[in-house]
Amino acid sequence: MVNNNTISKEKIWEILGTVTDPEVPVLTILDLGIVRDVVVTNETVEVVITPTYTGCPAMDMISMNIRIALAEHKINNVKITSVLSPAWTTDWMSEAGKQKLKTYGIAAPNKNFEIPEDGVECPLCNSINTRLISQFGSTACKALYQCNDCKEPFDYFKCH
Amino acid sequence: MTDYLLHLADTTLILSQRNSEWCGHGPILEQDIAITNISLDLLGQSRNFYQYAAELISQKNGNTVTEDSLAYLRDPSEFKNVLLAELPRGDWANTILRQYLFSEFQFILFEQLKNHSDTQIAAIAAKGIKETTYHIRWSKEWVIRLGDGTAESHDRIKAALSTLWAYTDELFIPAEYEVNLGIDFDIMKKIWLEKVIAVFEEATLSIPENIVMQTGGKNGLHTSELKLILTEMQQLQRTYPGAEW
Numbered sequence: 001m002v003n004n005n006t007i008s009k010e011k012i013w014e015i016l017g018t019v020t021d022p023e024v025p026v027l028t029i030l031d032l033g034i035v036r037d038v039v040v041t042n043e044t045v046e047v048v049i050t051p052t053y054t055g056c057p058a059m060d061m062i063s064m065n066i067r068i069a070l071a072e073h074k075i076n077n078v079k080i081t082s083v084l085s086p087a088w089t090t091d092w093m094s095e096a097g098k099q100k101l102k103t104y105g106i107a108a109p110n111k112n113f114e115i116p117e118d119g120v121e122c123p124l125c126n127s128i129n130t131r132l133i134s135q136f137g138s139t140a141c142k143a144l145y146q147c148n149d150c151k152e153p154f155d156y157f158k159c160h
Numbered sequence: 161m162t163d164y165l166l167h168l169a170d171t172t173l174i175l176s177q178r179n180s181e182w183c184g185h186g187p188i189l190e191q192d193i194a195i196t197n198i199s200l201d202l203l204g205q206s207r208n209f210y211q212y213a214a215e216l217i218s219q220k221n222g223n224t225v226t227e228d229s230l231a232y233l234r235d236p237s238e239f240k241n242v243l244l245a246e247l248p249r250g251d252w253a254n255t256i257l258r259q260y261l262f263s264e265f266q267f268i269l270f271e272q273l274k275n276h277s278d279t280q281i282a283a284i285a286a287k288g289i290k291e292t293t294y295h296i297r298w299s300k301e302w303v304i305r306l307g308d309g310t311a312e313s314h315d316r317i318k319a320a321l322s323t324l325w326a327y328t329d330e331l332f333i334p335a336e337y338e339v340n341l342g343i344d345f346d347i348m349k350k351i352w353l354e355k356v357i358a359v360f361e362e363a364t365l366s367i368p369e370n371i372v373m374q375t376g377g378k379n380g381l382h383t384s385e386l387k388l389i390l391t392e393m394q395q396l397q398r399t400y401p402g403a404e405w
Contacts, residue, residue: 054287055204084208085283087290135298136194140201144190160290 033092169209307363
């Protein structure tokens with residue numbers, strides 16, 4: 001057991017930057033913007049997170065992965081607090097995260113398409129000649145699109 | 161307050177359970193995924209309400225009530241969900257229309273609750289309203305598509321409407337535990353009716369006449385359907401108390 005006095009807040013943030021989203025493994029939880037605060041006291045390390053979608057089943061797994069990542073650095077007295085307010089928004093996703101999503105083949109959330117119908121950019125050929133197939137995709141956070149030019153179906157990370 | 165939280169939790173849980181019956185049975189894959197995504201959102205909302213209720217009940221009584229014990233170990237007469245949520249899924253038209261009627265209501269309700277003096281209720285509502293926006297958009301499109309579609313789709317959604325309409329009044333009749341919460345049910349009903357009627361017009365549907373309204377769910381008086389849902393949903397915890405994954 002490491003005395004928490006020797007652990008800096010920066011170190012905790014650094015470790016949290018290695019924890020990825022189980023559904024979209026190219027994104028870290030920092031890219032997603034779901035870590036709201038880190039509080040280090042003598043006894044515990046508290047990580048404050050906020051859920052993306054209310055029913056997102058990945059949240060339980062993310063909590064577990066945070067514990068595992070910290071335990072690997074011998075940080076065991078960990079408290080994970082979930083807060084709902086202010087509600088998570090895709091605005092909190094980092095620019096680096098959006099770029100990683102695109103490379104992964106998922107169109108990043110774009111505020112200009114609050115009602116995503118037309119003009120979502122195909123992550124493969126960059127065409128904006130795309131169409132909405134379904135507002136609901138393989139996970140709660142995504143909608144299903146198809147590119148009319150390269151014909152590839154792709155996921156769009158919905159604005160939230 | 162806990163009764164009201166249980167009412168909100170039960171309604172979203174039971175509707176979630178009903179919608180999840182489509183998992184693997186949707187008319188096409190994309191719509192199967194859509195209705196089960198909605199089911200998941202509702203389950204998430206219900207967990208938030210149960211967790212908060214469990215916290216308040218445990219504080220008050222000093223016992224350990226959990227979200228799981230509230231969902232899995234209460235009897236039908238203790239459930240406070242609206243009757244609309246427990247009705248059988250019926251055909252696709254019936255499922256769609258129920259979701260639409262409920263989502264329009266839930267959006268208006270969450271609009272009120274997000275400014276509630278209880279900050280946790282306000283937070284849950286503010287979070288949920290983003291999801292409900294998608295549910296409305298999706299179900300509304302389907303109501304219009306079916307109503308203004310083929311003769312068969314029109315007949316089916318019309319039949320669904322004549323069944324479901326009787327269960328809509330209950331949404332706006334406050335139970336005793338809803339009276340002093342600062343919720344304006346009259347305003348909600350007025351806004352809801354305006355929205356629903358506008359969509360019905362586009363869908364070439366009209367509100368059925370001479371319907372006798374059904375109520376009771378909010379106070380634990382349910383149709384026999386609820387018992388069947390709970391028997392299935394609670395079976396594992398009833399058979400193997402405390403079982404965990």
